[in-house]
Amino acid sequence: MSHPEVMKAYESCQELASAARQIGQENPATAVTTIDYRPEDVEAFITAARAALDQLDEAIDQEKAALAEQSGASEGSAADAARKEIxxxxxxxxxxxRRLAALISEAETVEGKLDALVTAAAQKIMGVTGSPEVSAGVKLVLEGVLFDNPVAVEGIDAAEEIVSQAAIAVIKMCLEVQDEVDRMEQGLEAMMASSEPTAGSGSDSASAGGATSEGEASEGEASEGGADSPDTQTGEAQASEPGGGGQQGR
Known part of the structure; x- marks a missing residue:
């Protein structure tokens, strides 16, 4: 959960989370931590892929120079064979x-779409938590009322319903956006897998292709090892939330 807008959304959920726990509702702040999009991971892959592209350009220039040099060499079957090999x-x-450039372009497109998706979801979450009605309901639930006052009892019941519906709305949004994030990232991973260098490339090609593979490996490690698991994230959320140790999503 390193996207700045997601972090803002998480912070905006703290009071709603406290009120939700108080009425036995699932924790919306914990749900926000399940939005597992780390823009730095995608950017790291793009940076590595661009470096590999630069290496390929150097290798291509070297092959072109070798071909020009060979074209001016003596004629004969050996010279022809050497030119054909180059x-x-x-x-x-x-x-x-061509394949690596297409991958970079696609990765940049997916990066933009992911950022727009996650940013829009975070803003919607903050719209829920910051609405006057939800803010008033949260305040009433957290501060409590005198229950021997029939009007106040009616007020707290309405406030609890507002808090409950707001928490459910946030949780639903988080689940939906993460499903879409997963789908888009899987598409990018599939394209990365299809970009493996062609077998039988020359030594320069293998060197440049190796840089591409390293970029992919780095991305895989970042996404598999670097990102916290939902369980770990949940634990972190509990530790950082006001009055930690309250009820969790059940």
Whole structure:
């Protein structure tokens, strides 16, 4: 949960979370921590892929220089064979470059869509927690009323319903946005897998392709090892919430 807007949404849920726990409702702040989009992970992959693209460009320039040099060499079957080998390596490098450039473009597109999706969801959550009605309901639930006053009892009942519905709305939004985040990230991962360098590339191509694979490995490690599991995130949320140790989503 490192996206700045998600962190703001989490902070905005603290009082609602306290009120929700008080009436036995699931914790909306914990739900916000399940929005597992880390923009730095996608950016790290794009940076690594761009570095690999630069290496490919260098390898292509070297092959072109070698081809020009070979074209001016003596004629004969050996010279022809050498030129054909260089041309084959150059074709593989060009194809690898095309695929890597397409991957970078797609990753940048997905990054933009993910950011827009998560930002919009966070703003909707803050819209719920910051609404006058929810704020008033939360305040009434947290401060309590004198229950021997029939009007006050009616007021607290309405406040509890407002808090309950707000908490449910936030939790629903979090589940929906994370489903969409997962779908988009799976699409990016599939494209990354399809970008593996072509087998049989020349030594320069293998070097450039290796950089691509390292970028993918880095992304995989970041997404699998770097991100907290929902259980860990839940624990962190409990520890940081006011009056931690209250009821959790059941």
């Amino acid at each position: 041309e084959a390596d150059l074709a593989e490098l060009d194809e690898e470059r």
